[in-house]
Amino acid sequence: FKRKIQIMTWFPERRRPTWLQRLCEAILKSGPVPQHVAIIMDGNRRFAVKNSLEKCEGHVRGFDKLAETLEWCLDLGITEVTVYAFSIENFKRSPDEVNGLMELSRQKFAKLLEERNLIQEHQVCVRIIGDISLLPRDLQELLAEAVSISANNKRAVLNVCFAYTARDDMCNAMRELSSGVKDGFIRESDISENLLEKCLYTSHSRSVDLLIRTSGEVRLSDFLLWESAYTCLAFVKVLWPEFSIWHLYAAILHYQRNYNKIQIARQNLMIERERLQRESDHRCMLEEETEACSKLEIIPPGKVSIPTTHSIITQNKNVQALVQQYAEARTERENVFLAHVYTKRADFIKSLLPKHP
Ligand code: FPP
Ligand code: MG
Numbered sequence: 001f002k003r004k005i006q007i008m009t010w011f012p013e014r015r016r017p018t019w020l021q022r023l024c025e026a027i028l029k030s031g032p033v034p035q036h037v038a039i040i041m042d043g044n045r046r047f048a049v050k051n052s053l054e055k056c057e058g059h060v061r062g063f064d065k066l067a068e069t070l071e072w073c074l075d076l077g078i079t080e081v082t083v084y085a086f087s088i089e090n091f092k093r094s095p096d097e098v099n100g101l102m103e104l105s106r107q108k109f110a111k112l113l114e115e116r117n118l119i120q121e122h123q124v125c126v127r128i129i130g131d132i133s134l135l136p137r138d139l140q141e142l143l144a145e146a147v148s149i150s151a152n153n154k155r156a157v158l159n160v161c162f163a164y165t166a167r168d169d170m171c172n173a174m175r176e177l178s179s180g181v182k183d184g185f186i187r188e189s190d191i192s193e194n195l196l197e198k199c200l201y202t203s204h205s206r207s208v209d210l211l212i213r214t215s216g217e218v219r220l221s222d223f224l225l226w227e228s229a230y231t232c233l234a235f236v237k238v239l240w241p242e243f244s245i246w247h248l249y250a251a252i253l254h255y256q257r258n259y260n261k262i263q264i265a266r267q268n269l270m271i272e273r274e275r276l277q278r279e280s281d282h283r284c285m286l287e288e289e290t291e292a293c294s295k296l297e298i299i300p301p302g303k304v305s306i307p308t309t310h311s312i313i314t315q316n317k318n319v320q321a322l323v324q325q326y327a328e329a330r331t332e333r334e335n336v337f338l339a340h341v342y343t344k345r346a347d348f349i350k351s352l353l354p355k356h357p
Contacts, residue, residue: 127205148349
């Protein structure tokens with residue numbers, strides 16, 4: 001079993017595409033291709049049972065399918081792929097299976113480090129999404145090294161969700177925001193969807209366009225719950241190790257059929273967010289001004305006592321400028337806070353890297 005794992009690579013020998021594949025690819029590429037695809041690779045154990053294999057062998061086949069799928073995605077021009085490799089819930093599986101999955105991951109990431117020239121050649125940046133402090137220390141170190149050696153690669157991104165659930169990610173983001181307020185980086189009123197999103201592990205990712213789940217299950221199982229609010233969902237009735245390029249083409253076609261509606265929904269979301277932010281900035285600026293003016297016993301802008309056309313126009317201009325000024329100060333607070341959060345995360349990864357004297 002161990003020997004078999006070792007031979008398998010992240011960059012399998014590529015088979016020449018058939019003319020039919022080339023044709024389908026060309027047709028799909030003439031439409032909008034999802035830039036970010038997320039995958040719940042479900043059905044490995046059922047595949048093992050169906051084929052009289054050990055459970056762990058099902059996961060090994062699952063990994064091979066992942067390596068193959070990444071090549072298909074690169075060929076199609078998909079620039080970001082996020083996969084659910086290990087959920088926090090998976091720790092509840094039998095110790096044998098958990099250890100098997102940890103060992104598989106150790107082998108695969110060690111292999112990835114061995115193949116570092118290939119990862120540079122393909123220009124793939126590997127990111128780990130999740131609370132890796134829950135993993136064995138040696139695996140944390142391997143993951144950190146994979147992240148570190150590939151950090152500057154620009155062609156594509158592979159996000160591996162490891163020790164991850166979406167709700168844990170959101171709780172963690174809320175804790176970051178709460179400490180940000182407590183430590184004086186941000187104010188409570190600065191907390192918005194936009195800022196919370198930037199505290200998630202996926203903060204550096206583009207929005208998820210297409211989410212595929214194999215095995216016929218039709219639920220999200222705590223995967224990318226925040227990020228998939230405006231994502232096209234494709235539930236495929238095939239076990240993950242049986243997933244083929246044709247299933248991928250079909251999922252992309254499904255995405256293309258729903259593309260316009262998804263874009264409209266996303267645009268509306270952005271407009272609504274901007275409106276809410278403007279309103280919040282306006283409200284906060286007024287509160288700030290009212291407080292400042294009450295100390296000096298003068299009438300705050302926006303609260304005109306004798307409304308004349310001239311005074312309203314002047315006041316409005318004044319108010320707009322003050323809102324703008326407030327928004328700039330808020331953005332500055334947010335940027336300093338986020339830089340602090342990201343530095344903390346980068347320092348954690350650095351602390352796991354081998355120390356060079
Ligand atoms: C779900 O199938 C699959 C997993 C919990 C593990 C997925 C992991 C891999 C494919 C390997 C990835 C490894 C690396 C290094 C990225 P299941 O176990 O729930 O199967 P079932 O639904 O048939 O029970
Ligand atoms: Mg399952």
